[in-house]
Structure formats: C-alpha cells, structure tokens
Amino acid sequence: MPDPGDVLDGYRLNAVIGRGGMGTVYRATDQALEKTVALKVIAPHLADDPTFVRRFREEAKALARLDADGIVDVYTLRETEEALFFVMEHIEGPSLQTVLRRRGRLEPPQALSLLRQVLTAVGHAHASGVLHRDLKPSNILIDADGQAVITDFGLAKILASDADLTATHDQLGTVAYMSPEQVKGLRNVDTASDLFAVGLIAYEVLTGQLPFDRSGTDFVVQRAIVDASFPPPSTYAPEVPPAVEQVVLDLLSKDPAARPPDAQAARTRLPIPQTADEEPLLTPDTPPAPDVGFTAWQWAGLAAGTLLMLMGTYAGVRGTLGLPILSTAGPAPSETTRTAATPAGPSSAEQKSTPEANDTGLSSRTGQDPSTETSSSVNPSSSDEAPSDESDPSAAAPSEDSTPPGASTDNTSGATSAPDDEPSPPPEPATGAITVRSSPDGATVRLNEQTIGRTPLTIDDLAPGTYRLLLDRNDHRAQETTVPVAGNDTTVVSPTLPPRPAVVRLGARPDGTVRIDGTPQAPTADGLVVDSLSPGPHQITITSTLGRWAMEVTLDPGETYERTIDFTERVESAVTARATGGPPLPNATVTVNGDTVGYTPQRLRLRVGERTIRVMKDGYIPAEQTVRVEPGMETPLVFELAPEPE
Structure with missing residues (x-):
C-alpha cells in the first residue's frame, strides 16, 4: 500500500x-x-x-x-x-458521524435540512439506477458550505446491469444500518433498503441514538432490526415535529412495501422549510481561537502579583536598613483576602487551592513558599516605628475570623523572610493506559494508524484524550473503535472478532442452477454465482440439463472456494462385480440411470455429475450406488452381490 x-x-x-x-x-x-x-x-x-x-x-x-x-x-x-x-x-469537512459525536444530536431544523438533502441525493442515485447499500453517518460528509455529500459507494449495485457482486471479505454493509431484508441476504435488497438506512440516520440525528442498543453482538443488533419495535423519536426528543416523526417511522417499516415508494415521495411529505432556500445543514465546527495574549482575568492576576512583589521588596529593603515599614490603616488582610485580590476566572478553584499558580504561569505571590512567608510581607505593621526584636503581637496578628487554618502568623523578624526555594514546577500531567484483549487472541493492534503489537497487550503512558483503535486478524473481521483515555486510569477493550466470511464462486457448463443450502442463487453477467458465506459446512447443489452435482463443503474463515462443474466432460471408468466375499462375477448387467450399458467387467465413459449405477445377475440380489463422476475418481467401481436366499 x-x-x-x-x-x-x-x-x-x-x-x-x-x-x-x-x-x-x-x-x-x-x-x-x-x-x-x-x-x-x-x-x-x-x-x-x-x-x-x-x-x-x-x-x-x-x-x-x-x-x-x-x-x-x-x-x-x-x-x-x-x-x-x-x-x-x-470534500473538506467532517463526516456526519464526527458531527454527531461532538454534538450528540442536531436541532430539529438542522435534522430536517439533513434529511431533505440526503433524500434528494439518494433519489438521484436511484433514478440513475444505482443503489448505495451502505448508507451511514460515516459515509455522509459535511462540506465547507454546510451541505451533506454522500460518498463511499463500495457496495453499490447498478440496477441496469447484472453486475451484482455480493462477495467481500468484510461485512456486507454495516450491521447497525442494515435493513431487515439486507440482514436476511444482500441479494434481496432494492431501493427500499436504502430508504430504511436513511430512516435510521434520521432517527439518530434527531435523538442522538439509534432505536435499538447497538452495543450488543452483531446477532443481537440484527435480531432487533428484524423483530424489535422501534420507539418513536419523540420518546427521546419531545421537540421532534410530528410530521417529521411520522416520515421517519414510515421509512423504518419492517415491510419494504410499507415504506414510501421512493425517496422523492418521502421528501415531499416532509415540512417545507420556513425560508425560501434550504438552510445549510451545519456550519463547520470552528476550532478555538489561538491564545494570542492574556485574558482580562490573567492581566488582573499579573497586576496583583506584581503589586505584591513590589510591596514585599519594599518591606524587605526597609527592614534590612532598620527603617520603619510604612503601614496602612485598618486590620491586616487575611490569607483569603489576598487570594481573592486576584479575580478568579474559570479556574478560581485551582487558584484558591494552589495560590502559587495561575493561568499566566506566574506566581501571584512573588514565588514565595507559603509555609515560610511572614505576614509583614503583605501586611505591614500599623506603627511607623522601627520594629524591635519582640514586636507587638497585637500589631502582627492577623484577624481571627479571616486567617485560614495553617496560615503563618510568625513576625519575629519584622521583615520579609527570603524565599527558601524556587517556585515548584507544575506537576507532570497524569497519563492513562489501554488494555486490549480480543477473542480470539493474536489480533494485530493499531493505535491511530500505528501498529503496536498483538493482543493481549497494555499500552501505557497515553496522554488523556480519544484514540482510534483497530484490531485485525487474517481470519476474522477487523474491528475499529474510538477509546477515551483519562489520566490515572486504564481503559479495557475486549471485543469478540467475528469470523471473516468465506467467498464462493460457483458455476455450471452448460448454464444451470446453483443452490446454496437449498436456496437458488442468481448468477452474475459471466454466469457465475458469487457470494459470501459464514464459515462452516454448506450444502451446494449444481444442476444442468446434462446432470446434477451435490456436495457438502466446509469453509474456513476468509477462504475463497471456486468450482465450476463441466457437465460436458466425460470420465473414463470401469465397473466390476463379485460375490460377497467371493470370486468375480462376470456377465452381470450394468445400467446407468436406468439405461443398460453393458456387462461386467464393463469399461464406461461417463459424463461428469451424479450417476446411479445398478448391477444385476440372476441368483443374486442387485446392488446399486449413486456415484459422483468427476476427474480423478477411483476406478474400477466394485459391486458386491449377495446370493438370493434359497
């Protein structure tokens, strides 16, 4: 690649x-x-x-x-x-899946706009003779103008041709967005199946969820699609207009005949937008503006921090020189008062619990260690006299109702004490981990496109965020998911990987009928039947005007099985007879499909296919076998005849 x-x-x-x-x-x-x-x-x-x-x-x-x-x-x-x-x-823009992950659901006017746009595009595809067969939010992109654009026609079927290629090593369509008839067999779908998928998409954009629990196994989801009753969208989003809800429920009818006859008919039944023109579905999400400077709160915090630093420097210089420290009238401000002097923005809780750090990355308290800071550094004495060795306790003591527990009240020096340490660096951000298991083990793990290893494994030291995880194994279907990772937490992912389907290519010469597990299969333009089957045993029957061929084939996951039966080909063989446990019996009559062809020992040239061979001789009980004639078959065919009872 x-x-x-x-x-x-x-x-x-x-x-x-x-x-x-x-x-x-x-x-x-x-x-x-x-x-x-x-x-x-x-x-x-x-x-x-x-x-x-x-x-x-x-x-x-x-x-x-x-x-x-x-x-x-x-x-x-x-x-x-x-x-x-x-x-x-x-298309420069996110997928609808990405939009729904960010927003949860759309407002009804936006959802209505989306539904009308998708129905218009799907109707055009159907009118041009093309089915999509894999409509889902990840296949709908939102362009720069906010309009929906459908992509990924990987399972498309061109109705005007016989090019219905149904085989793929991966799932035929996405299970959660399949129609009931698609669950039962991809070859059965028509335009109504695409409309069912549009109904599921509409339900999801209106409510933020599908009408069934998609977290279960594929089988549980498929059973819900085929059998479960879907609650109306208003169950989860009461603001959904009744007219829109009814169209969605009709699109989700289990019976294809009960759905709107075509996309245009469904669109016509939707309410007409209030404005003359269709409003854009979405304005592409605008990323946050880059931080080009301090916010107003950050400027306020920086100014307060600078003021405190200057006051502390002033007090320290005067104390060192033996000069009196100027004071202000009124009681000393408390620790809480000093913290509140810097207006608290969105992270005020952090500023109160950790006063030495704020959004600017600068200290709001001049970098001093709170455990060693003296009250005189920001609370000068009320006296103009130089401080003595034992200053007045009443002048240095903070207010009783404003000093928080643990605040320093020591003022024995009367001067600002020098900081003992540099400001503490911010703590390292906490990282998380993902533990990945799979059933079966041994799946290749890719994290954000990078191959990590094989399951089971644990991926450590991941920054908090959302990661894309892909698990792949040769004989099983790949599973992709997004995994949220939080700091100091381990997310466990343990999916069951369903077996990868096998692919069969079957044909007959001259053209005939192919049945798989009793169901007739439609051939493609080149006369072959191409289909994907679950791993395990399957009964295959091929018939033509020249013969019949039946066999049981056990398919492995991901296997490709090819077989064309040429009923025009002839195979050399021979038939002999002998008494049970005894000598050969010459001159026994040999018939093939009821026609006498000779006497034992008899050389035969038989057409490929199933042939019923019967050997008879007077005095013996006839013996009969249905033989599958094919190149390389065992020969001669030996028939044992038991004597008739006397």
Missing part, C-alpha cells in the same frame, strides 16, 4: 483520510493541476482477486454516473503497475 509522500501516477499522496474493506482513501494533490483531490486505492491483498477488482471498478462507474449535488464526484479511474485507483472530489 502506498504511503503518504509517495507519488502515484502524477498524484502526490498527502495523508490517509479513510480506510475500508476494499482500500484506502488518501488526500492527494494533482501535480499537473495543483488541485487537491481524493484517491481511493484498492487494497494490495485484493488487487489480484478478479471479483474485488471488478467490484472496485463498479464503485467507480457507479459514482461516475451520479453527477449531482450531494454525491461526491469521480474524475477518473487509473490502473498502473503500482496500484489500481480512482480519483474523486475531495
């Missing part, structure tokens, strides 16, 4: 902006036009797989024919020695 910084056929790769089951998306620069674009490059381990290459091309064709607002534009498809990729429009 190319790395950022590489140049691919005139496109300089700048950064990875997305990864999927079929490839990686890069932000790139068209060096000839000096234009920012997005490149989707097929994954190297799929580049030699004709089915996946074909699916990749189908995605490019699907996008290229959808020249409309709200759908990402495709510019060209390129194939070089290094990679197969297509070039498309680069």
